[in-house]
Amino acid sequence: MMSADPFMTMKKIKKSSHNEKNQRRFSDEQIKSLEMMFESETRLEPRKKVQLARELSLQPRPVAIWFQNKRARWKSKQLETEFNILRQNYNDLASQFESLKKENQGLVSELDRLNEAIQTKQDEGRECCGDQTVVALSSTDHESEKEENTKPEPEEVRPEMEVYEKGHHDDYGYNSHIKREYFGGFEEEADHLMNIVEPADSCLTSSVDWREVFGPANDSSMARILAGF
Amino acid sequence: MMSADPFMTMKKIKKSSHNEKNQRRFSDEQIKSLEMMFESETRLEPRKKVQLARELSLQPRPVAIWFQNKRARWKSKQLETEFNILRQNYNDLASQFESLKKENQGLVSELDRLNEAIQTKQDEGRECCGDQTVVALSSTDHESEKEENTKPEPEEVRPEMEVYEKGHHDDYGYNSHIKREYFGGFEEEADHLMNIVEPADSCLTSSVDWREVFGPANDSSMARILAGF
DNA sequence: TTTTAATATAATGAG
DNA sequence: CTCATTATATTAAT
Numbered sequence A, B: 001m002m003s004a005d006p007f008m009t010m011k012k013i014k015k016s017s018h019n020e021k022n023q024r025r026f027s028d029e030q031i032k033s034l035e036m037m038f039e040s041e042t043r044l045e046p047r048k049k050v051q052l053a054r055e056l057s058l059q060p061r062p063v064a065i066w067f068q069n070k071r072a073r074w075k076s077k078q079l080e081t082e083f084n085i086l087r088q089n090y091n092d093l094a095s096q097f098e099s100l101k102k103e104n105q106g107l108v109s110e111l112d113r114l115n116e117a118i119q120t121k122q123d124e125g126r127e128c129c130g131d132q133t134v135v136a137l138s139s140t141d142h143e144s145e146k147e148e149n150t151k152p153e154p155e156e157v158r159p160e161m162e163v164y165e166k167g168h169h170d171d172y173g174y175n176s177h178i179k180r181e182y183f184g185g186f187e188e189e190a191d192h193l194m195n196i197v198e199p200a201d202s203c204l205t206s207s208v209d210w211r212e213v214f215g216p217a218n219d220s221s222m223a224r225i226l227a228g229f
Numbered sequence C: 001t002t003t004t005a006a007t008a009t010a011a012t013g014a015g
Numbered sequence D: 001c002t003c004a005t006t007a008t009a010t011t012a013a014t
Helices: A016-021 A028-040 A046-055 A060-129 A139-145 A166-172 A174-178 A187-197 A221-227 B016-021 B028-040 B046-055 B060-129 B139-145 B166-172 B174-178 B187-197 B210-214 B221-227
Strands: none
Touching (some): A028 A060, A046 A060, A060 B060, B028 B046, B028 B060
Protein backbone atom coordinates (compact mmCIF):
# COMPACT_ATOMS: atom_id res chain seq x y z
CA MET A 1 0.00 0.00 0.00
CA MET A 2 2.81 2.38 0.79
CA SER A 3 6.55 2.23 0.80
CA ALA A 4 8.46 2.35 4.02
CA ASP A 5 10.51 5.35 3.13
CA PRO A 6 8.97 7.42 0.39
CA PHE A 7 10.42 10.71 1.45
CA MET A 8 13.91 10.52 0.11
CA THR A 9 12.77 9.31 -3.23
CA MET A 10 10.70 12.40 -3.83
CA LYS A 11 12.14 15.12 -5.93
CA LYS A 12 10.92 18.06 -3.93
CA ILE A 13 11.95 17.86 -0.33
CA LYS A 14 10.81 21.17 0.96
CA LYS A 15 11.46 20.66 4.59
CA SER A 16 13.99 18.11 5.60
CA SER A 17 12.95 18.70 9.18
CA HIS A 18 9.91 16.59 8.43
CA ASN A 19 12.06 13.64 7.63
CA GLU A 20 14.14 13.95 10.70
CA LYS A 21 11.53 14.58 13.29
CA ASN A 22 8.34 13.43 11.60
CA GLN A 23 8.10 10.02 10.10
CA ARG A 24 5.17 10.77 7.83
CA ARG A 25 4.32 7.16 7.18
CA PHE A 26 4.58 4.01 9.18
CA SER A 27 6.29 1.04 7.65
CA ASP A 28 4.33 -1.90 6.37
CA GLU A 29 5.42 -4.00 9.29
CA GLN A 30 4.41 -1.34 11.77
CA ILE A 31 1.01 -1.05 10.13
CA LYS A 32 0.65 -4.77 10.14
CA SER A 33 1.34 -5.02 13.86
CA LEU A 34 -0.97 -2.13 14.58
CA GLU A 35 -3.77 -3.69 12.59
CA MET A 36 -3.28 -7.01 14.31
CA MET A 37 -3.45 -5.32 17.67
CA PHE A 38 -6.50 -3.34 16.63
CA GLU A 39 -8.35 -6.48 15.67
CA SER A 40 -7.92 -7.92 19.12
CA GLU A 41 -8.59 -4.65 20.92
CA THR A 42 -9.90 -1.46 19.40
CA ARG A 43 -8.55 0.48 22.38
CA LEU A 44 -5.16 0.06 23.90
CA GLU A 45 -4.45 -0.09 27.56
CA PRO A 46 -1.52 2.15 28.47
CA ARG A 47 0.19 -1.07 29.43
CA LYS A 48 0.15 -2.54 25.96
CA LYS A 49 0.63 0.79 24.31
CA VAL A 50 4.14 1.31 25.57
CA GLN A 51 4.97 -2.29 24.90
CA LEU A 52 3.74 -2.12 21.33
CA ALA A 53 5.57 1.17 20.84
CA ARG A 54 8.79 -0.41 21.95
CA GLU A 55 8.29 -3.34 19.63
CA LEU A 56 7.71 -1.04 16.70
CA SER A 57 10.44 1.46 17.57
CA LEU A 58 7.86 4.18 17.94
CA GLN A 59 6.97 6.64 20.60
CA PRO A 60 3.83 5.77 22.57
CA ARG A 61 2.21 8.94 21.35
CA PRO A 62 2.03 8.06 17.62
CA VAL A 63 0.74 4.64 18.57
CA ALA A 64 -2.07 6.17 20.57
CA ILE A 65 -2.84 8.58 17.77
CA TRP A 66 -2.88 5.77 15.26
CA PHE A 67 -5.46 3.95 17.32
CA GLN A 68 -7.59 7.03 17.65
CA ASN A 69 -7.57 7.61 13.95
CA LYS A 70 -8.12 3.97 13.26
CA ARG A 71 -11.23 3.97 15.37
CA ALA A 72 -12.52 6.98 13.49
CA ARG A 73 -11.77 5.32 10.16
CA TRP A 74 -13.41 2.13 11.20
CA LYS A 75 -16.50 3.98 12.27
CA SER A 76 -16.87 5.57 8.87
CA LYS A 77 -16.55 2.22 7.23
CA GLN A 78 -19.19 0.82 9.50
CA LEU A 79 -21.54 3.55 8.46
CA GLU A 80 -21.08 2.59 4.85
CA THR A 81 -21.63 -1.05 5.66
CA GLU A 82 -24.75 -0.29 7.62
CA PHE A 83 -26.01 1.82 4.79
CA ASN A 84 -25.54 -0.97 2.29
CA ILE A 85 -27.25 -3.49 4.52
CA LEU A 86 -30.14 -1.17 5.09
CA ARG A 87 -30.43 -0.47 1.38
CA GLN A 88 -30.50 -4.19 0.68
CA ASN A 89 -33.21 -4.69 3.27
CA TYR A 90 -35.17 -1.87 1.78
CA ASN A 91 -34.98 -3.36 -1.66
CA ASP A 92 -36.01 -6.76 -0.39
CA LEU A 93 -38.93 -5.28 1.43
CA ALA A 94 -39.94 -3.22 -1.57
CA SER A 95 -39.84 -6.32 -3.71
CA GLN A 96 -42.01 -8.23 -1.29
CA PHE A 97 -44.30 -5.25 -1.08
CA GLU A 98 -44.78 -5.38 -4.83
CA SER A 99 -45.55 -9.06 -4.70
CA LEU A 100 -47.98 -8.58 -1.90
CA LYS A 101 -49.67 -5.77 -3.75
CA LYS A 102 -50.12 -7.92 -6.79
CA GLU A 103 -51.48 -10.70 -4.68
CA ASN A 104 -53.82 -8.17 -3.19
CA GLN A 105 -55.02 -7.14 -6.62
CA GLY A 106 -55.59 -10.76 -7.44
CA LEU A 107 -57.70 -11.12 -4.34
CA VAL A 108 -59.70 -8.06 -5.24
CA SER A 109 -60.34 -9.43 -8.69
CA GLU A 110 -61.40 -12.71 -7.23
CA LEU A 111 -63.75 -10.97 -4.84
CA ASP A 112 -65.27 -8.87 -7.58
CA ARG A 113 -65.80 -11.97 -9.62
CA LEU A 114 -67.47 -13.79 -6.79
CA ASN A 115 -69.66 -10.86 -5.88
CA GLU A 116 -70.70 -10.48 -9.47
CA ALA A 117 -71.46 -14.15 -9.77
CA ILE A 118 -73.46 -14.11 -6.58
CA GLN A 119 -75.41 -11.11 -7.75
CA THR A 120 -76.21 -12.93 -10.96
CA LYS A 121 -77.19 -15.98 -9.04
CA GLN A 122 -79.43 -13.96 -6.81
CA ASP A 123 -81.28 -12.67 -9.83
CA GLU A 124 -81.52 -16.16 -11.26
CA GLY A 125 -82.52 -17.46 -7.87
CA ARG A 126 -85.50 -15.16 -7.73
CA GLU A 127 -86.76 -16.59 -10.99
CA CYS A 128 -86.16 -20.10 -9.79
CA CYS A 129 -86.94 -20.10 -6.11
CA GLY A 130 -88.79 -16.92 -5.34
CA ASP A 131 -87.45 -14.32 -2.85
CA GLN A 132 -85.30 -16.68 -0.84
CA THR A 133 -82.01 -14.95 0.04
CA VAL A 134 -79.30 -16.72 -1.90
CA VAL A 135 -76.22 -16.05 0.21
CA ALA A 136 -75.83 -14.37 3.54
CA LEU A 137 -73.07 -11.80 3.15
CA SER A 138 -74.66 -8.78 4.69
CA SER A 139 -72.76 -6.73 7.25
CA THR A 140 -74.48 -8.56 10.05
CA ASP A 141 -72.99 -11.70 8.70
CA HIS A 142 -69.50 -10.35 9.23
CA GLU A 143 -69.79 -9.05 12.71
CA SER A 144 -71.47 -12.16 13.92
CA GLU A 145 -69.15 -14.75 12.52
CA LYS A 146 -65.52 -13.98 11.79
CA GLU A 147 -64.68 -10.78 13.55
CA GLU A 148 -61.52 -12.16 15.04
CA ASN A 149 -59.65 -12.02 11.76
CA THR A 150 -59.96 -8.32 11.07
CA LYS A 151 -60.56 -6.56 14.31
CA PRO A 152 -57.97 -3.73 14.07
CA GLU A 153 -59.17 -2.47 10.69
CA PRO A 154 -62.60 -0.89 10.89
CA GLU A 155 -62.25 0.68 7.46
CA GLU A 156 -60.58 -2.34 5.96
CA VAL A 157 -63.50 -4.68 6.42
CA ARG A 158 -66.47 -3.00 4.88
CA PRO A 159 -68.79 -5.81 4.02
CA GLU A 160 -70.79 -4.02 1.38
CA MET A 161 -70.51 -5.18 -2.16
CA GLU A 162 -68.07 -2.49 -3.34
CA VAL A 163 -65.58 -2.59 -0.49
CA TYR A 164 -62.49 -3.86 -2.28
CA GLU A 165 -62.76 -2.09 -5.55
CA LYS A 166 -59.57 -1.02 -7.23
CA GLY A 167 -59.70 2.63 -6.24
CA HIS A 168 -59.45 1.72 -2.61
CA HIS A 169 -55.88 0.64 -2.57
CA ASP A 170 -54.11 3.91 -3.16
CA ASP A 171 -55.72 5.50 -0.15
CA TYR A 172 -52.65 4.42 1.77
CA GLY A 173 -50.20 5.89 -0.70
CA TYR A 174 -48.66 2.58 -1.59
CA ASN A 175 -47.98 3.50 -5.17
CA SER A 176 -46.40 6.82 -4.39
CA HIS A 177 -44.06 5.23 -1.91
CA ILE A 178 -42.96 2.28 -3.92
CA LYS A 179 -41.57 4.68 -6.49
CA ARG A 180 -38.77 5.73 -4.16
CA GLU A 181 -37.23 2.35 -3.94
CA TYR A 182 -33.48 1.85 -3.97
CA PHE A 183 -33.35 -0.86 -6.54
CA GLY A 184 -29.88 -1.00 -7.97
CA GLY A 185 -30.43 2.13 -9.96
CA PHE A 186 -28.02 4.95 -10.39
CA GLU A 187 -28.11 8.70 -10.10
CA GLU A 188 -31.87 8.83 -10.50
CA GLU A 189 -32.39 7.06 -7.25
CA ALA A 190 -30.09 9.46 -5.47
CA ASP A 191 -32.18 12.24 -6.89
CA HIS A 192 -35.33 10.79 -5.46
CA LEU A 193 -33.66 10.36 -2.14
CA MET A 194 -32.46 13.89 -1.89
CA ASN A 195 -35.67 15.41 -3.12
CA ILE A 196 -37.30 14.16 0.01
CA VAL A 197 -35.09 16.28 2.19
CA GLU A 198 -34.54 19.20 -0.15
CA PRO A 199 -37.93 20.21 -1.44
CA ALA A 200 -36.63 21.56 -4.73
CA ASP A 201 -35.44 24.87 -3.38
CA SER A 202 -31.81 25.92 -3.39
CA CYS A 203 -31.38 26.51 0.31
CA LEU A 204 -27.67 26.12 0.89
CA THR A 205 -27.42 26.66 4.60
CA SER A 206 -24.85 23.97 5.20
CA SER A 207 -26.74 21.86 2.69
CA VAL A 208 -25.03 22.47 -0.60
CA ASP A 209 -26.23 20.87 -3.77
CA TRP A 210 -24.72 17.42 -3.55
CA ARG A 211 -24.51 16.97 -7.29
CA GLU A 212 -21.67 19.44 -7.49
CA VAL A 213 -19.60 17.22 -5.27
CA PHE A 214 -20.72 13.78 -6.29
CA GLY A 215 -21.11 14.68 -9.91
CA PRO A 216 -22.77 11.94 -11.95
CA ALA A 217 -20.61 9.02 -12.99
CA ASN A 218 -17.72 9.58 -10.65
CA ASP A 219 -16.61 6.95 -8.18
CA SER A 220 -17.22 8.71 -4.92
CA SER A 221 -18.25 6.40 -2.16
CA MET A 222 -21.66 7.97 -1.81
CA ALA A 223 -22.40 7.57 -5.49
CA ARG A 224 -21.27 3.98 -5.30
CA ILE A 225 -23.46 3.30 -2.33
CA LEU A 226 -26.52 4.79 -3.88
CA ALA A 227 -25.82 3.06 -7.12
CA GLY A 228 -25.70 -0.29 -5.42
CA PHE A 229 -22.01 -1.09 -5.54
CA MET B 1 -16.08 27.82 17.53
CA MET B 2 -12.47 28.61 18.23
CA SER B 3 -10.53 31.68 19.20
CA ALA B 4 -8.28 33.33 16.70
CA ASP B 5 -5.19 32.94 18.76
CA PRO B 6 -5.46 30.17 21.31
CA PHE B 7 -1.79 29.30 21.33
CA MET B 8 -0.33 32.04 23.47
CA THR B 9 -2.94 31.62 26.11
CA MET B 10 -1.91 28.05 26.77
CA LYS B 11 0.52 27.37 29.53
CA LYS B 12 2.51 24.72 27.73
CA ILE B 13 3.92 25.94 24.49
CA LYS B 14 6.17 23.13 23.53
CA LYS B 15 7.23 24.28 20.14
CA SER B 16 6.94 27.90 19.29
CA SER B 17 7.93 26.99 15.76
CA HIS B 18 4.36 25.87 15.30
CA ASN B 19 3.12 29.33 15.81
CA GLU B 20 5.64 30.92 13.54
CA LYS B 21 5.64 28.67 10.54
CA ASN B 22 2.41 26.75 10.91
CA GLN B 23 -0.77 28.60 11.47
CA ARG B 24 -2.56 25.57 12.87
CA ARG B 25 -6.00 27.09 12.72
CA PHE B 26 -7.64 29.59 10.49
CA SER B 27 -9.23 32.57 12.11
CA ASP B 28 -12.97 32.77 12.52
CA GLU B 29 -13.21 35.37 9.80
CA GLN B 30 -11.20 33.23 7.42
CA ILE B 31 -13.40 30.25 8.15
CA LYS B 32 -16.49 32.34 7.68
CA SER B 33 -15.37 33.54 4.27
CA LEU B 34 -14.38 30.04 3.26
CA GLU B 35 -17.73 28.64 4.33
CA MET B 36 -19.56 31.35 2.46
CA MET B 37 -17.60 30.61 -0.64
CA PHE B 38 -18.16 26.91 -0.23
CA GLU B 39 -21.88 27.37 -0.09
CA SER B 40 -21.92 29.06 -3.43
CA GLU B 41 -19.36 26.74 -5.04
CA THR B 42 -18.08 23.50 -3.60
CA ARG B 43 -15.07 23.65 -5.89
CA LEU B 44 -13.02 26.73 -6.54
CA GLU B 45 -11.84 27.87 -9.90
CA PRO B 46 -8.15 28.76 -9.79
CA ARG B 47 -9.27 32.26 -10.58
CA LYS B 48 -11.30 32.71 -7.44
CA LYS B 49 -8.89 30.70 -5.38
CA VAL B 50 -6.08 33.19 -5.65
CA GLN B 51 -8.47 36.04 -5.15
CA LEU B 52 -9.93 34.51 -2.00
CA ALA B 53 -6.45 33.69 -0.75
CA ARG B 54 -5.43 37.30 -1.17
CA GLU B 55 -8.50 38.52 0.66
CA LEU B 56 -7.79 36.20 3.57
CA SER B 57 -4.03 36.79 3.64
CA LEU B 58 -3.45 33.12 2.89
CA GLN B 59 -1.48 31.25 0.33
CA PRO B 60 -3.60 29.70 -2.42
CA ARG B 61 -2.44 26.25 -1.40
CA PRO B 62 -4.07 26.18 2.07
CA VAL B 63 -7.24 27.53 0.54
CA ALA B 64 -7.32 24.69 -1.95
CA ILE B 65 -6.63 22.17 0.79
CA TRP B 66 -9.37 23.63 2.91
CA PHE B 67 -11.82 23.09 0.10
CA GLN B 68 -10.65 19.56 -0.41
CA ASN B 69 -11.06 18.72 3.24
CA LYS B 70 -14.35 20.52 3.36
CA ARG B 71 -15.69 18.46 0.51
CA ALA B 72 -14.64 15.28 2.26
CA ARG B 73 -16.27 16.39 5.48
CA TRP B 74 -19.43 17.35 3.72
CA LYS B 75 -19.56 14.02 2.02
CA SER B 76 -19.43 12.15 5.29
CA LYS B 77 -22.22 14.26 6.60
CA GLN B 78 -24.24 13.50 3.52
CA LEU B 79 -23.80 9.81 4.12
CA GLU B 80 -25.30 10.20 7.53
CA THR B 81 -28.17 12.20 6.12
CA GLU B 82 -28.78 9.64 3.42
CA PHE B 83 -28.77 6.91 5.98
CA ASN B 84 -31.38 8.63 8.08
CA ILE B 85 -33.57 9.27 5.08
CA LEU B 86 -33.27 5.71 3.97
CA ARG B 87 -34.07 4.46 7.42
CA GLN B 88 -37.14 6.64 7.48
CA ASN B 89 -38.23 5.35 4.11
CA TYR B 90 -37.71 1.82 5.29
CA ASN B 91 -39.88 2.39 8.31
CA ASP B 92 -42.59 3.99 6.24
CA LEU B 93 -42.53 1.14 3.81
CA ALA B 94 -42.56 -1.42 6.57
CA SER B 95 -45.55 0.29 8.11
CA GLN B 96 -47.40 0.29 4.82
CA PHE B 97 -46.40 -3.28 4.32
CA GLU B 98 -48.04 -4.18 7.59
CA SER B 99 -51.20 -2.37 6.62
CA LEU B 100 -51.26 -4.04 3.28
CA LYS B 101 -50.77 -7.40 4.88
CA LYS B 102 -53.68 -6.83 7.16
CA GLU B 103 -55.79 -5.71 4.26
CA ASN B 104 -54.73 -8.86 2.51
CA GLN B 105 -55.85 -10.96 5.42
CA GLY B 106 -59.16 -9.17 5.36
CA LEU B 107 -59.54 -9.99 1.70
CA VAL B 108 -58.74 -13.61 2.36
CA SER B 109 -61.34 -13.76 5.09
CA GLU B 110 -63.85 -12.18 2.80
CA LEU B 111 -63.06 -14.68 0.10
CA ASP B 112 -63.32 -17.59 2.45
CA ARG B 113 -66.65 -16.33 3.60
CA LEU B 114 -67.95 -15.91 0.08
CA ASN B 115 -66.71 -19.27 -1.00
CA GLU B 116 -68.30 -20.87 1.99
CA ALA B 117 -71.55 -19.10 1.37
CA ILE B 118 -71.50 -20.12 -2.25
CA GLN B 119 -70.85 -23.69 -1.35
CA THR B 120 -73.81 -23.62 0.96
CA LYS B 121 -75.94 -22.05 -1.70
CA GLN B 122 -74.88 -24.67 -4.19
CA ASP B 123 -76.06 -27.37 -1.83
CA GLU B 124 -79.32 -25.54 -1.23
CA GLY B 125 -79.64 -24.87 -4.92
CA ARG B 126 -79.55 -28.55 -5.73
CA GLU B 127 -82.48 -29.13 -3.48
CA CYS B 128 -84.33 -26.21 -4.97
CA CYS B 129 -83.44 -26.19 -8.65
CA GLY B 130 -81.88 -29.53 -9.45
CA ASP B 131 -78.28 -29.78 -10.75
CA GLN B 132 -78.04 -26.32 -12.23
CA THR B 133 -74.63 -24.83 -11.50
CA VAL B 134 -75.15 -22.03 -9.04
CA VAL B 135 -72.21 -19.78 -9.73
CA ALA B 136 -69.65 -19.92 -12.51
CA LEU B 137 -66.27 -19.71 -10.81
CA SER B 138 -64.43 -22.55 -12.44
CA SER B 139 -60.98 -22.03 -13.90
CA THR B 140 -62.41 -21.69 -17.38
CA ASP B 141 -64.45 -18.80 -16.14
CA HIS B 142 -61.33 -16.94 -15.15
CA GLU B 143 -59.31 -17.35 -18.26
CA SER B 144 -62.18 -16.34 -20.46
CA GLU B 145 -63.35 -13.25 -18.66
CA LYS B 146 -61.01 -11.17 -16.50
CA GLU B 147 -57.52 -12.30 -17.29
CA GLU B 148 -56.27 -8.75 -17.82
CA ASN B 149 -56.20 -8.01 -14.13
CA THR B 150 -53.77 -10.67 -13.07
CA LYS B 151 -51.70 -11.71 -16.01
CA PRO B 152 -48.19 -11.67 -14.48
CA GLU B 153 -49.10 -13.95 -11.57
CA PRO B 154 -49.87 -17.43 -12.71
CA GLU B 155 -49.62 -18.80 -9.21
CA GLU B 156 -51.41 -15.88 -7.64
CA VAL B 157 -54.71 -16.43 -9.40
CA ARG B 158 -55.64 -19.99 -8.75
CA PRO B 159 -59.35 -20.15 -9.24
CA GLU B 160 -59.92 -23.26 -7.18
CA MET B 161 -61.77 -22.95 -3.96
CA GLU B 162 -58.75 -23.13 -1.65
CA VAL B 163 -56.36 -20.76 -3.35
CA TYR B 164 -56.24 -17.93 -0.84
CA GLU B 165 -56.28 -19.80 2.38
CA LYS B 166 -54.20 -18.46 5.22
CA GLY B 167 -51.29 -20.79 4.85
CA HIS B 168 -50.51 -19.36 1.49
CA HIS B 169 -49.23 -16.01 2.57
CA ASP B 170 -45.99 -16.91 4.21
CA ASP B 171 -44.73 -18.64 1.13
CA TYR B 172 -43.05 -15.35 0.23
CA GLY B 173 -41.37 -14.94 3.58
CA TYR B 174 -43.19 -11.76 4.45
CA ASN B 175 -43.28 -12.41 8.14
CA SER B 176 -39.63 -13.27 8.40
CA HIS B 177 -38.62 -10.04 6.77
CA ILE B 178 -40.87 -7.69 8.59
CA LYS B 179 -39.10 -8.62 11.78
CA ARG B 180 -35.95 -6.77 10.77
CA GLU B 181 -37.56 -3.37 10.56
CA TYR B 182 -35.85 -0.22 11.74
CA PHE B 183 -38.65 1.25 13.74
CA GLY B 184 -37.22 3.87 16.04
CA GLY B 185 -35.85 1.30 18.40
CA PHE B 186 -32.51 1.34 20.10
CA GLU B 187 -29.60 -0.99 20.45
CA GLU B 188 -31.73 -4.03 19.69
CA GLU B 189 -32.25 -2.82 16.16
CA ALA B 190 -28.55 -2.34 15.70
CA ASP B 191 -28.09 -5.90 16.81
CA HIS B 192 -30.52 -7.16 14.23
CA LEU B 193 -28.80 -5.15 11.58
CA MET B 194 -25.38 -6.43 12.38
CA ASN B 195 -26.42 -9.99 12.74
CA ILE B 196 -27.25 -10.01 9.09
CA VAL B 197 -23.69 -9.32 8.11
CA GLU B 198 -21.95 -11.15 10.90
CA PRO B 199 -23.52 -14.58 11.15
CA ALA B 200 -22.75 -14.96 14.85
CA ASP B 201 -19.17 -16.03 14.42
CA SER B 202 -16.26 -13.99 15.68
CA CYS B 203 -14.40 -13.53 12.42
CA LEU B 204 -12.34 -10.41 12.90
CA THR B 205 -10.63 -10.07 9.57
CA SER B 206 -10.89 -6.30 9.39
CA SER B 207 -14.35 -6.68 10.88
CA VAL B 208 -13.91 -6.24 14.57
CA ASP B 209 -16.85 -6.62 16.85
CA TRP B 210 -18.47 -3.24 16.58
CA ARG B 211 -19.88 -3.41 20.06
CA GLU B 212 -16.42 -2.96 21.52
CA VAL B 213 -16.18 0.41 19.90
CA PHE B 214 -19.71 1.67 19.87
CA GLY B 215 -20.67 -0.14 23.04
CA PRO B 216 -24.34 -0.16 23.87
CA ALA B 217 -25.81 3.14 25.08
CA ASN B 218 -22.96 5.41 24.11
CA ASP B 219 -23.45 8.37 21.83
CA SER B 220 -21.29 7.46 18.89
CA SER B 221 -22.71 8.65 15.63
CA MET B 222 -23.46 5.15 14.41
CA ALA B 223 -25.31 4.29 17.55
CA ARG B 224 -27.26 7.49 17.25
CA ILE B 225 -28.14 6.80 13.70
CA LEU B 226 -29.32 3.32 14.37
CA ALA B 227 -31.23 4.46 17.37
CA GLY B 228 -33.10 6.99 15.31
CA PHE B 229 -31.57 10.22 16.57
C1' DT C 1 -5.06 18.81 37.98
C1' DT C 2 -3.79 15.33 34.72
C1' DT C 3 -4.98 12.05 31.24
C1' DT C 4 -7.56 10.27 27.64
C1' DA C 5 -11.37 9.58 24.18
C1' DA C 6 -13.76 11.78 20.74
C1' DT C 7 -13.88 15.08 17.37
C1' DA C 8 -12.60 18.54 13.97
C1' DT C 9 -9.18 20.01 11.19
C1' DA C 10 -4.75 20.86 8.66
C1' DA C 11 -1.60 18.81 5.77
C1' DT C 12 0.81 15.16 3.03
C1' DG C 13 1.26 11.70 -0.47
C1' DA C 14 -0.49 8.15 -3.65
C1' DG C 15 -3.47 7.08 -7.41
C1' DC D 1 -8.75 16.13 -8.12
C1' DT D 2 -10.01 12.11 -4.62
C1' DC D 3 -8.84 9.25 -1.03
C1' DA D 4 -6.44 7.51 2.86
C1' DT D 5 -3.40 8.77 6.28
C1' DT D 6 -0.63 11.26 9.89
C1' DA D 7 -0.74 14.60 13.20
C1' DT D 8 -2.35 18.41 15.98
C1' DA D 9 -5.75 21.01 18.79
C1' DT D 10 -9.85 21.37 21.41
C1' DT D 11 -13.37 19.76 24.32
C1' DA D 12 -15.67 16.69 27.50
C1' DA D 13 -15.32 13.46 30.85
C1' DT D 14 -12.88 11.03 34.51
